[in-house]
Amino acid sequence: xxxxxxxxEGGSMSPGPALSQQLGPMGINIGQVISKVNxxxxxxxxxxxxxxxxxxxxxxxxxxxxxxxPVSELLKKELKIEKGSGEQAKMQVANASIEQLISVxxxxxxxxxxxxxxxxxxxxxxxxxxxxxxIENNTAPEACQKIRSGKYDKEIQEEQTQESPExxxxxxxxxxxxxxxxxxxxxEEAAAEEAAKAxxxxxxxxxxxxxxxxxxxxxxxxxxxxxxKTEEAA
Numbered sequence: 001x002x003x004x005x006x007x008x009e010g011g012s013m014s015p016g017p018a019l020s021q022q023l024g025p026m027g028i029n030i031g032q033v034i035s036k037v038n039x040x041x042x043x044x045x046x047x048x049x050x051x052x053x054x055x056x057x058x059x060x061x062x063x064x065x066x067x068x069x070p071v072s073e074l075l076k077k078e079l080k081i082e083k084g085s086g087e088q089a090k091m092q093v094a095n096a097s098i099e100q101l102i103s104v105x106x107x108x109x110x111x112x113x114x115x116x117x118x119x120x121x122x123x124x125x126x127x128x129x130x131x132x133x134x135i136e137n138n139t140a141p142e143a144c145q146k147i148r149s150g151k152y153d154k155e156i157q158e159e160q161t162q163e164s165p166e167x168x169x170x171x172x173x174x175x176x177x178x179x180x181x182x183x184x185x186x187x188e189e190a191a192a193e194e195a196a197k198a199x200x201x202x203x204x205x206x207x208x209x210x211x212x213x214x215x216x217x218x219x220x221x222x223x224x225x226x227x228x229k230t231e232e233a234a
Contacts, residue, residue: 002057007050012045015030047073047074049069072131081094088132094133094134097136097171098152105117105123118153125147
């Protein structure tokens with residue numbers, strides 16, 4: 001029986017050409033597939049969810065298997081962000097607590113094949129690097145070093161998944177200040193880029209000699225040649 005793997009929007013799968021091309025030739029009712037997938041993934045609404053369709057082309061029957069969303073999707077939901085940073089080295093998009101990482105790690109631990117929860121937390125922290133997410137006011141690589149050194153062993157051993165309101169406020173305040181700095185840096189870089197473009201536009205191309213003031217010929221007019229020394233002597 002063919003197995004079709006999909007990545008769908010939880011509870012909101014819609015018809016598409018890719019699905020039609022795969023199921024159409026087998027005579028499978030696409031509407032029934034979509035309805036069953038949406039019913040099975042409604043708990044992951046707003047997330048991208050891996051789904052596997054086990055199809056029996058002979059009987060036209062199928063089963064839907066739903067897998068846990070990728071770590072990146074779970075992190076974005078946990079942190080309430082729509083997407084990661086496109087410039088991870090310069091721009092950060094959120095400030096996660098260790099408790100939030102533990103929450104995601106507990107959800108994904110079996111899929112991550114991690115030997116223990118601490119290893120799963122480290123794996124989740126690694127995904128924060130690619131998303132551009134701070135962890136406890138530190139860059140993700142810095143936070144990984146602290147996790148390995150045992151700084152958060154107490155929280156991990158106790159499987160804490162909810163930070164205190166005071167801690168959340170401190171993390172939010174730190175990120176708000178960082179965000180202001182990042183926006184200012186973006187504005188300065190944009191201004192510098194515009195200035196460079198203007199300077200380049202004002203600089204003559206290589207080999208081009210700018211016309212002297214008052215000597216620019218009119219359009220279509222050929223400038224008169226200067227008289228030779230012989231003509232001047234005559």
